[in-house]
Amino acid sequence: MTANKKLLVLPGDGIGPEVMREVGRVVGWLGRERGVRFDISEDLVGGASVDAYGVPIRDEVVAAAKAADAVLFGAVGGPKWKDVPFELRPEVAILRLRQELELFANLRPATVLDPLVDASTLKPDVVRGLDIMIVRETVGGIYFGEPRGIEDLPGGGQRGINTEIYTTSEIERVARVAFDLARVRGGKLCSVEKSNVMESGLLWKQVVTALGERDYPDVELSHMLADNCAMQLVRNPRQFDVIVTGNLFGDLLSDLASMLTGSLGMLPSATLGGVLPDGRRPALYEPIHGSAPDIAGTRQANPLAQILSFAMLLRYSLKMEAEAAMIEAACTRVLSSGLRTADIMSPGMARVSTSVMGEAVLRELEKKPT
Template structure:
């Protein structure tokens, strides 16, 4: 029996609740498809700061490096907002991504037909939306040096190398080859030298993928076009800051940030997490939507373990559960047959995996 080692980091806020449901579903499909998952639990984020004094303890980092994949919930909360930057929960996640070499963030934005009315856009605008945002994750302004904050001024530095752009671009082109064979490079090349370099590198990489159509779009226009006509996009390729913003915008086109997963890959070990935050205001109430985390677990099976059938089983189960009218509170007003708690919807999805 094949065995995979998963470093599980629940995090803060609703993180523990939603991760438990993903583990529940993973247990179900692993038994069904004949492989074993070893779950190794560790702390990161505000909970780690409270216990260890740092957001990413060495024990957690070493466990992540030794694993086959990291399943992660969410971190942060107002409790830790006033800490020094290097002690904030988010600094732990940034360090983890950097240390694992997870330089490419894949964020699908797919509209579920069953929730088409959840989008604030017209159904005819969003029906059939299937976008993959490929965001560079370990470079750019979030990591650029120097950086300083003074009493009346502050600055950050945006830096990209040829190699950083090239490697994430290759992942985007490979993804496009399996999809609609179209890439939109989102940048600000009219004012940023880093964006000019992005255009040059992507043009060079594109020579190896003649079947893929490439277009360039300024980020302000891309933000507008995502709302105006999202179906025009297939793969969106962009740098760290722009990708952070656009992927959240794309998620809301689909109706709820609680539905969409992500995979951060490129190094030996990938990180699989929902795109939403820790939502401390609803933590412990049993109303958080675990579907994004469950779908992230499916991405883990596909990308980290090459268990495509098991991944598809989870995705089919989620779609069927939504089709049959089961909803969490955040999406309850959209054709709900039954309003479910976090644990209940996780159990229903787990049960549905036996149908596929």
């Protein structure tokens, strides 16, 4: 039996607790069948924490996240909290965790599984076999640069200010994550910026180029302007293997790429920090879908993105590649059997609830190899 791993589970709001329950069933299977034990603690974040404690995330939760081997996050937010001050918005929880744990590299896969090739709004021939990994820098750039704010202008009117800032070290550390992924995937990395009109983009291109020449000569590196990349993702997405980009462009391009697959309910993500002196690497795993308050409690939510986020946790934080691959394969087999939640429903398929989809994944995991 493997040593216990410390996991912090933060279900959040809306459908977060519902899809997280299905992950718990997978965790139970790992304990029974694979001898993997976890020390799991659970706490409130987001709107649930605002309601209970008056803040989106407490200091104690941040401390627990720092002490854990990994954090499994659900989703936060909803109309109930839309009018609260910015510092009390549920989304502040995820922003603070990224900053406090220095989670600088967001990994967002955009994968089209064979059973769902018709779910995309693009032609099947365009997206069949799609397997892209977008690596987005998450703690720098225009979202965190200073100065920022809204100021009054003499004579009336106002001015909004945001500042795009990147340093050599910030660019290098996220680029290394992307180069390392490309090295074990298809061997290709596309670096995306706006070097034609932004000095920060020019520095980004220079730093990534130098790093590739120095440390990753075996990886095929290309560069692309962000607007062209958006066009190319729709025109010919399979040309890409790994894409690395800054915070703003990564936010936009990863959402665009996610919809190539047909449903946000299918896509996991990971956000990684640097390796600590004790060998641990802070990391947070979450589905890219939101809290979907309109369907919370209706048993319609798709749990697969949360389950697949847990598979990413096993792969990147715990180095349990075999178990991660088992979970991913089980999800694919369930879809191949024709089961669908509402978000991925198509003619001729069988519509099922959140818990039935989770049960189906568990049944596939429990099947013995023939």
